[in-house]
Amino acid sequence: MTQTDIQSKTSSDAPVAIITGGGTGLGLATGLELRSRGYRVVAVGLDTEPELEGSGIEFVQADVTDKAAMQEIAKREPRVDVLVNAAGTILHEGREHTDEGFQRVVDVNLNGTFMACGLFRDALAQSQGSIVNFASMWSYFGSPRNPAYSSSKGAVVSLTRSLAVAYAAQKIRVNAVAPGWIETRMSQVALNDPERAPALRLRVPLAFWGQPYDIAKAVAFLVSPDARYITGVTLPVDGGYCAA
DSSP states (O other): OOHHHHHHOOTTTOOEEEEETTTSHHHHHHHHHHHHTTOEEEEEESOOOGGGTTSOOEEEEOOTTOHHHHHHHHHHOSOOSEEEEOOOOOOOTTGGGSHHHHHHHHIIIIIHHHHHHHHTHHHHHHHTOEEEEEOOGGGSSOOSSOHHHHHHHHHHHHHHHHHHHHTGGGTOEEEEEEEOSBOSSTTHHHHTOTTHHHHHHHHSTTOSOBOHHHHHHHHHHHHSGGGTTOOSOEEEESTTTTTO
C-alpha cells in the first residue's frame, strides 16, 4: 500500500493504528501525525492532553499492564496495520531504587510493550503490519537516578530485535525509536533545571532539544512502505546525543 493509497481511504476502511500512551506526549504526537496521513488512530492510556480534543483520535482509557482491559481492546480490532508502544513511566526521588518502584516501571515500559505485541499479533498479521516500540537514549546509558527506566528501555531494544525475528514469518515488521532530549511533560524536570538543562544542551551535537513531531515523523517513516525492508532496528532520534 502506498502513502497515496492510505490517504485516499475512507474512514471506514482506513488503516488502523493502535498507540499505547497515545493520549499524551510522544504517543499523542505520533497519533496526530498518523491521523494526518489517513490512519484511524486508537489511543490507549490513562491520561490525555488538550491536543487530543477534536483530533479525531479515539481514546480508550486503560492501563497497559491490565491484561483483561487490553484483551478487550484487541477483541474490537480484528485487523491492525500499526501498533506503537509509546506508553511509559519514570519515577523520581529515588523511588526506582525500591522494589515496588522498580517493578512498576518495568511492568509498564517492558512488560506492557511485550503484552501489547502479543495481543495484537494476529491482527497485525492480517495486514502484514508494523510495530514500533519506544526505547530511549537511556537504553544505552546507565542512570544513577532511574535504574528501572534505563533497564527497561535497554530491554526494549533486545525485545524489538527478538520479536522482529519471531514475527517475520507473518510479515510483521518490528522496530523501535530511541528518543533523546525531547521537550515533553516527562522531560520538564530536566528542562527546567537551571544547572542540568544548559549542560545537556551542550552535550547534544545539534545543540537543541527536539520536539515531539521529530519522533512522530520517525515513527511514521518506520511504519510506511518506504521502510518495507527494515526490521529489528532501533533508530536514535536524539540530535546526535548517543554518537557524541
